[in-house]
Amino acid sequence: MIVGAGTVMEAATARMAVMSGAQFVVANMMSDEVATICNLYQIPYAPGCTTMTEANHALSIGASFVKCFPISNTYGPQLVGLFKTPTPWMPLMISGGINLDNLADWVRSGAECYGMGSPLTKGTAGEIASNAAQVRKIIDETRASM
Template sequence: MLSKFRSLQKVERAGVVAVIRGYSQENSYKTAKACIAGGVTAIELAFTSPNTDITIKQLSKEYENTNVVIGAGTVLDSATARIAIIAGAQFIVSPSFNKETAKTCNLYDIPYIPGCFSPTEVQQALTYGADVIKIFPSSIVGQKIISEIHGPFPYVNVMPSGGVSLENINKWFENGAYVVGVGGSLVGPGLKDDYIQVKHNAEAFHAKLQRIESNVVYAS
């Protein structure tokens, strides 16, 4: 099992986390494979999809000892978190903060990324050891929310999710995003079994991310 540090390192290096909600086990698996083939190496498999734990186990074994990192999303409680971790999930994402889920992730040395929407929620999540804070849905608050959060919490890692697209991804990073979660604009075609388009989308996001990183390096 990866340590928490190594898992977080892989997520950060990926830059983009593909949020996958498949209509079947096979659909989730093929969509994830298409993302990885296109260069998006962080995969969040939502527990609203059928047999998510099996998909996590399959992909975790397939991409063991690579730069790919497989996580679980829409984890609402501690029991689901434990199922995901045992299956091989290397990070846990929730739409909201849950104390018991945080404790379980800490126990297993797995990064926890809860959804928060206020300073009170952010502080509570950090108190319980959350490693990254997800702002969801980020489309409601916009990119400036990150700098606002960094006011009282300058050290917190923020992952906007919901509303991130190829057109605005640079703005999120310019405003201090740690990583971004991307759903429909990346994996949407997968729901129509168009895995080729998912791969093309992933390639486009990967290329855009490389350009963003190059500009940051050049500017520094």
């Protein structure tokens, strides 16, 4: 398991997260200051971006992934093509509305990373473990069929 910190919106929180052991940082917005902290400590950073301008800026300041947020659940898997057609090298993290029923669609879309909340955080330990195993199976089987 890799543990990270989410909704990191400013540098002080980013540094506290890193000092507390976060292995990655995710945000709902793009921040140059958070990117600086993450780059300093070599911690992957995935800022939330809505536009190509934000996404390209995020990559230029060292983001590891571009988190398509909150637009992924608005556009669905076709969103990946909107970002990847002009910039196929852009690593995308999809977040918002991903579940066990639509995960395969997102994998087929070409996104590299998938942010899931409820299936992996709510329920009993057994339910969470079962969901995690199902996530791995869906990803593996979908990639194998592509």
